[in-house]
Amino acid sequence: MSEPEPRNGKIIEWVDRRTGLNTIMKVALKEPIPGGARWAYIFGSGLIFTFMLQAITGIFLTLYYSPSADHAYTTVSYITKEVTSGSLIRSIHAYGSSAMVIILILHLTQTFLFGSYKGRRELLWLSGTVLFSLILGMAFTGYLLPWDQNAYFATTVGTNVAGEVPIVGDWIKRLMRGGNDMGTLTISRFFSLHVLFIPAMIAIFVSLHVYLFRKAGAAGPYAADPVEPNLPEESFYPRQLLMDVAFAAVLIAVLAGLARFSPADLGPRANPADTQYLGRPEWYYRSVFQWLKYWNPPYTIIGVLVIPAVVGALFVGLPFYDRRKERRPWKRPVAVFVFLFILGGLIYIGRASYVEDQNNPGVRDQILQQEKETERLMSQPFEPELAGVAKAAPVAISPAAERGKAIFERMACGACHGEGGTGGLALKLAGIGARFPNEKLTELLRKPTPKMLEGGMSPSPLKDPELKDLAEYLTSLKPF
Amino acid sequence: MEKKTASEEKSMEPRRKPTSGEWVEASVGDFLERRSFLAFLLAIGGALVGGLLSVPLIRFVLHPLLAQTTQLKWSEVGSIDEFKDIVKPVKRVINVEQRDGWRKVVSEKAIYVIRAANGQIKVLSPICPHLGCPVAWSGELNQFKCPCHVGAFSPEGALISGPPPRGMDDLDAKVENGRLLVQYQYFRSLVPKKEPMT
Ligand code: FES
Numbered sequence: 298m299s300e301p302e303p304r305n306g307k308i309i310e311w312v313d314r315r316t317g318l319n320t321i322m323k324v325a326l327k328e329p330i331p332g333g334a335r336w337a338y339i340f341g342s343g344l345i346f347t348f349m350l351q352a353i354t355g356i357f358l359t360l361y362y363s364p365s366a367d368h369a370y371t372t373v374s375y376i377t378k379e380v381t382s383g384s385l386i387r388s389i390h391a392y393g394s395s396a397m398v399i400i401l402i403l404h405l406t407q408t409f410l411f412g413s414y415k416g417r418r419e420l421l422w423l424s425g426t427v428l429f430s431l432i433l434g435m436a437f438t439g440y441l442l443p444w445d446q447n448a449y450f451a452t453t454v455g456t457n458v459a460g461e462v463p464i465v466g467d468w469i470k471r472l473m474r475g476g477n478d479m480g481t482l483t484i485s486r487f488f489s490l491h492v493l494f495i496p497a498m499i500a501i502f503v504s505l506h507v508y509l510f511r512k513a514g515a516a517g518p519y520a521a522d523p524v525e526p527n528l529p530e531e532s533f534y535p536r537q538l539l540m541d542v543a544f545a546a547v548l549i550a551v552l553a554g555l556a557r558f559s560p561a562d563l564g565p566r567a568n569p570a571d572t573q574y575l576g577r578p579e580w581y582y583r584s585v586f587q588w589l590k591y592w593n594p595p596y597t598i599i600g601v602l603v604i605p606a607v608v609g610a611l612f613v614g615l616p617f618y619d620r621r622k623e624r625r626p627w628k629r630p631v632a633v634f635v636f637l638f639i640l641g642g643l644i645y646i647g648r649a650s651y652v653e654d655q656n657n658p659g660v661r662d663q664i665l666q667q668e669k670e671t672e673r674l675m676s677q678p679f680e681p682e683l684a685g686v687a688k689a690a691p692v693a694i695s696p697a698a699e700r701g702k703a704i705f706e707r708m709a710c711g712a713c714h715g716e717g718g719t720g721g722l723a724l725k726l727a728g729i730g731a732r733f734p735n736e737k738l739t740e741l742l743r744k745p746t747p748k749m750l751e752g753g754m755s756p757s758p759l760k761d762p763e764l765k766d767l768a769e770y771l772t773s774l775k776p777f
Numbered sequence: 778m779e780k781k782t783a784s785e786e787k788s789m790e791p792r793r794k795p796t797s798g799e800w801v802e803a804s805v806g807d808f809l810e811r812r813s814f815l816a817f818l819l820a821i822g823g824a825l826v827g828g829l830l831s832v833p834l835i836r837f838v839l840h841p842l843l844a845q846t847t848q849l850k851w852s853e854v855g856s857i858d859e860f861k862d863i864v865k866p867v868k869r870v871i872n873v874e875q876r877d878g879w880r881k882v883v884s885e886k887a888i889y890v891i892r893a894a895n896g897q898i899k900v901l902s903p904i905c906p907h908l909g910c911p912v913a914w915s916g917e918l919n920q921f922k923c924p925c926h927v928g929a930f931s932p933e934g935a936l937i938s939g940p941p942p943r944g945m946d947d948l949d950a951k952v953e954n955g956r957l958l959v960q961y962q963y964f965r966s967l968v969p970k971k972e973p974m975t
Contacts, residue, residue, distance in 0.1 A: 357837055361879070368879070375879035381840040382833035535815050542819065549830065681881035709868070709887070709903075709913030713924070716870060716885050753910060753925045 326534035331517035331526035334537035337411065338515070340404035342541040343548060347397045348499065350549070351435075354390040355492065362442070364488035366481035369444035370566040371682040377563050378679035388556030394436045396552060398581045401432050402640075409636050412624030413516040416523025419616040421509040426613045428502050431495055433581075438491040440579055444484060446667070449567035450576020452487075453479055458589060461601040479569065519624040564671040575663050577654075584647035591646075608639065694773045701770025704763055713753065718774045723752060730772030738768035850874045851951070851958040854890060860898050860957060866891040866914045866921070866932055868903075873961045886961050888948065889914060889921075894933050900950040900959045901934045907941035909966050921945060942969045 313319040330338070361380055363372045376383040405425075408414055414422040441452040456479070460470035475482030517526040531537070568574070578586050592600025619632060626633045654660050694702070705711065710726075711718070718726030733741070741749070742757045742764050750756075757764060836843060852871040854860075860867065866889045875882045889901040903911045910925035920937065921930035928939030935944040949960040965972040 353834070357834055360838065371879050379844075379879075380837060381843045382836040383840070385833050386837050538819075542822075546826065549826070679879075681876060681879055684877070684880040684882050709911065711887070713911055716887075755924050
């Protein structure tokens with residue numbers, strides 16, 4: 298057994314020579330973990346797993362989704378109510394976004410508490426902060442896409458916040474919305490960001506993040522030195538892999554269970570004219586939403602810009618100013634306190650937002666009523682969107698044309714040319730007046746060209762005055 | 778048994794670093810070459826879960842095949858009283874509703890309401906059973922005339938002359954609450970018997 302004779306060795310060798318798969322697997326699976334496998338390390342791969350789950354369900358959802366203000370809501374309703382397994386897949390995708398934010402926070406917390414950003418890991422940390430904002434960006438852009446009331450108003454508030462930024466705020470807001478107001482261009486932009494730009498960026502930054510991680514090496518437990526852990530190593534395979542797989546299994550079980558037994562709902566269609574509606578963002582933006590309530594002019598700028606900028610800079614620059622090699626959390630009380638303070642603060646004000654809604658009877662009733670309405674809508678069957686009744690608007694026409702119209706109908710011209718000359722089996726007649734003068738039309742009706750005859754047009758048996766009326770009517774048909 | 782061999786292998790592997798007692802250094806060798814029982818289990822488990830998860834995805838894609846074909850809808854022609862006393866065919870335009878995924882397309886179609894030989898009201902499709910041209914009623918000739926190859930039909934829709942292989946097709950119709958309703962549909966052309974196209 299010391300020199301193993303591979304089973305299926307030939308095929309594997311053949312593939313390996315051409316792809317180096319064996320080497321890749323070896324590199325991937327033999328990743329050394331100083332200090333051994335731990336449950337604390339499962340969140341990174343959990344994020345990759347959820348991202349793949351989101352990518353797969355997301356790609357499938359585009360089969361039926363249409364990104365426009367006219368159709369987005371109907372198509373999401375169609376997916377939810379009509380398409381086989383549609384509700385399940387949409388729900389997994391919707392809940393998956395929450396799962397991703399939660400795991401992201403856990404991954405970040407673990408990295409922070411373990412001090413795993415220390416020891417030549419500045420770029421690893423930076424790529425992580427970029428991924429952090431990209432994932433929040435995914436959550437933000439995805440939330441709008443169903444175009445229901447909540448999506449609409451939550452995004453209105455979200456983009457309004459950007460508008461609060463001094464000087465460039467209004468410009469940013471209009472750029473995000475694709476105009477002054479939320480509308481079909483907003484959906485196009487958000488859709489494009491959500492399915493193309495941000496995912497591509499995430500793919501790039503995940504690769505970079507993983508590469509930098511492998512380059513620096515796993516940091517190991519917090520007691521270890523970040524550069525020279527000097528601890529016995531265990532390879533990723535099998536124990537860490539098993540833990541990661543177990544985590545993935547729990548995730549998928551929870552998501553599928555939620556999706557199955559408490560499917561994501563769809564509120565009323567977005568109605569910008571509704572002034573009653575209370576839009577509330579998803580839970581992960583709730584604290585930001587609440588935070589902004591505390592800052593009124595002239596201090597808005599502090600809450601919207603100054604404090605977030607300071608926190609952001611502290612967050613991004615962490616490995617650059619925190620240069621000590623000490624990783625044990627109890628030896629870094631200030632850093633840990635600030636981190637937990639911010640995290641706890643966010644949770645606290647997020648919760649305060651819910652509590653405030655509950656304590657205001659008006660708000661509570663309105664929200665309750667909105668939930669009831671959503672429930673009622675969810676129990677209704679899918680209502681398809683009316684399409685394709687392209688009727689030319691009735692225009693006042695001359696008496697001659699009026700008589701011609703009667704002839705058109707009596708002779709059943711519309712059978713081939715469409716009612717009102719809108720086209721069908723034969724030529725669309727609306728707009729023909731622009732191509733031929735009346736005399737020419739009369740002529741053609743009496744003596745069709747060989748090409749017309751071939752197409753099934755027969756010479757008209759009508760008398761001249763009648764033909765004139767008919768030509769008059771044809772000229773009156775406007776293209777639409 | 779597999780497990781035992783695996784642990785024997787471990788003890789034979791040289792160790793680069795000291796190990797603490799609480800965990801054992803795993804030896805994978807070449808993952809692809811020496812597949813352990815565990816890797817086998819993982820592969821099977823992964824394939825099973827993956828297979829299970831892909832069921833809804835596949836069903837999602839196959840929805841157009843799985844959903845039962847939409848039933849033909851009844852379209853309203855008008856109040857039955859309008860047709861009580863007709864002797865000649867009357868042309869009407871009806872709205873036919875069709876489902877196109879999440880859209881409902883309403884299109885206008887012409888039909889003829891006629892009085893059949895037995896005195897019953899019938900609804901005819903104006904589509905010529907020859908090659909599908911729209912047949913027109915000519916009051917002067919007291920005939921239906923097809924403009925394409927001069928097929929001619931009686932006021933009841935029976936074939937008189939010309940290339941069509943059969944008479945004009947009648948559509949399923951019924952009266953409900955005094956309204957005449959019809960199911961618009963297409964029939965195969967060029968065959969001697971009326972055959973609905975679905
Ligand atoms: S299509 Fe009507 S006669 Fe040929």
